[in-house]
Amino acid sequence: MTVGVRHDDLRRRNRAMVIAAVRGGGQPSRTEIAAATGLSNSTISTISADLITEGVLTVVPAIENGILKRGRPQVALGLHPRAANVIAVTLSLNSLSAAIIDYSGKVIVHEFRRPSTLTMSADELLNALAELVQSVILRMGQDLAPLLRMTLAIQGITDSSKRALLWSPITPHSNIDFADFFETRFRVPVTVENDCNMIAVALRARSPERYGKNLITVMLSDGIGMGLIQRGELFTGSRSSGGEFGHMIHIPDGAQCRCGRRGCVEAYAGNYAILRHARGECETAQPAADIDHLTMTEMANAARNGEGLERDAFKRAGEALGFALGSLFALFDPAPVAFVGLGTSAFDLIEPSIRNAIARTAGGQHNAEFDFAIQADEAPLIREGGAYQALTYLDQTVFAASPPLQVLDLA
Amino acid sequence: MTVGVRHDDLRRRNRAMVIAAVRGGGQPSRTEIAAATGLSNSTISTISADLITEGVLTVVPAIENGILKRGRPQVALGLHPRAANVIAVTLSLNSLSAAIIDYSGKVIVHEFRRPSTLTMSADELLNALAELVQSVILRMGQDLAPLLRMTLAIQGITDSSKRALLWSPITPHSNIDFADFFETRFRVPVTVENDCNMIAVALRARSPERYGKNLITVMLSDGIGMGLIQRGELFTGSRSSGGEFGHMIHIPDGAQCRCGRRGCVEAYAGNYAILRHARGECETAQPAADIDHLTMTEMANAARNGEGLERDAFKRAGEALGFALGSLFALFDPAPVAFVGLGTSAFDLIEPSIRNAIARTAGGQHNAEFDFAIQADEAPLIREGGAYQALTYLDQTVFAASPPLQVLDLA
């Protein structure tokens, strides 16, 4: 049972809507916010006056807009950059990064390291991250904005409370409670997010008109990750981060997957699977670990130049992705798909068989052409999505809540 | 952008919450409603007084409850049966039924027909339904409650606006705009719902503690249907009724499916697929239509008594269901599954291979034992779900809205 709407919730919700309208971009005027939210001008006026007083929003100085209309000019409102800072940490194979982002979304400090994540102990990994975070915090210096939230975007499966990493291909260790560690260390609320989910969040924020309602992001790499936006909401499983697209079954009892099971999509479309087939190895052969990008590039070039096993390997990868997407579309209805990750450098090789496979499924029946997008460099998207997740959380909770009345200091 | 919460929305939402608390069952007192909704006693008192005056709720006479406590006794509130009637129509292969249900959910009139739906024209089908509906309306007679809503629960795919049937196995005709037809004929708002979705709605209403958050219903019949409840909400696709579980791909380019494609789950687990394999036919053989239950029962008995092709056919059906459920679980996380329909009479034959297949998938990794339930007779569930859908729609829209002030007649 949802809880009833109390009177003070009303204000909180409407404040949240105003903040969301401003974060939505375009530095809207009060009138535009009123139109976007459906609230009256007078309400928006009251709320925005409060938010400006509290330092959440700020009046943006009039830019040199060529269009000079008659009448009182609109006053553009923006997010106050000093309202808060958040820290977005990303953790991928042999790559750590941390960035401090202000309330308006601008990156203030950004650093990264390239340690060998696979060979580190869990403690070493935690300490390396802590050192990196410490470093960016120091470089942030005496920024007057308080650090209010932190997200860790990780390639792997998180628990549903978004506090721990359950499993990840970047480290042999499992069940690492990152949130606990960082919260005690840095005294900041932390959530652990799946990297593909953050990419989906970032793409939705970038192109709400295209991806605002539905979006599937598919990460092509050693493993196959997925992020899913349905009806405007990030879809996560009820017990974990969900969306384990790479481990949907493509061929029952088929090729050996890294996860120990057989026939997963990843066992056909992951880098190691493509390599294994191209080299003519048995499909039950143990997957190779950590394939460098050069090998994949060479294989892609070989596939482009000849008819051999290489070309077939990419074709099979596309089929696995296509049939799985087709099954997904049968459940969710077709949605735009954004492919991300280094694996997209060979997208020309797999796209035809993806489309061909989808067309042979129920989900692909009605659409001649699907909306595919390519984004090779996923790192900025992951950071952006992590920051956005942290910032909108602040919007909806911390800043949407009316602050307690300030006691006037009359001394 | 969601629309802002206006002041009058507040009342509407809280009225909806009170009605929902009462429909939730248990004939709660005002105090219990306050506890369930989180609203104050005084608010509940005001709202429930209004709703009683309007004839939406009613005071339930004290039942002989043995527990006599000290203090003023609680007054139980219930839904006023005469607040409205709804009509729940169900449409399955060779079977039409219509029932009039009062606002409290009690069936008042119920009739059914057994025409041959496959050989009827679309007009004949519409007219047969109209005659049936007319008949129950006549039998309802001068019931003082107004008929405010109608649902058609149909085996098949509906459009996302829930007005038309896009495709169904029970009729060769497609794109039938049922809602339009019935709305002009009977002057009642109509929605067209998928039968499996209605089963899910009914089971959730019956066992909220078990199925309130997540539930998958799988209909075993000629085709394989699915209804999905995720986070308490009925899941439907964004363009259609969605959840075309039966047409997820089990084996790429595999057995011939009724839908014209190949390798769908249904092409292994549907009745025709089981029969085809048991008879040793080629799996690309054209599916047989409309297999009677006796044939399936005989085949199930043959499978129970021998090791032949029959047993293998059921085993393969279970594998298709299990792998597909495993893929589903990889996306959604494991959820309780309720199998419904006549096909469940052979559930003892397919269950082991379902469990075995799930255990070989990513979704089945963490759960040794899944929560399976069996419900052979789906017809009452479909009716119940359809009625519930109509009634809760009325709750949330018609009755939650504050009525215009009555002008007092002082003549």
Add this chain to the structure above:
DNA sequence: ACCCTTTTTTTCGAGCTTCGAAAAAATGAA
């Protein structure tokens, strides 16, 4: 310069709504 027009923003009182406290109601226990 000056006034008019146009558009945006703020102000102000009215009307709802919810809430807490107190009162009223209804019953069992003594």
Add this chain to the structure above:
DNA sequence: TTCATTTTTTCGAAGCTCGAAAAAAAGGGT
């Protein structure tokens, strides 16, 4: 019959949003 207990209603206070009117801030025209 009176007291204790629990539920329900009543009533005033406080908060929120809204519409209308006023104020503010520009350009346009003479």
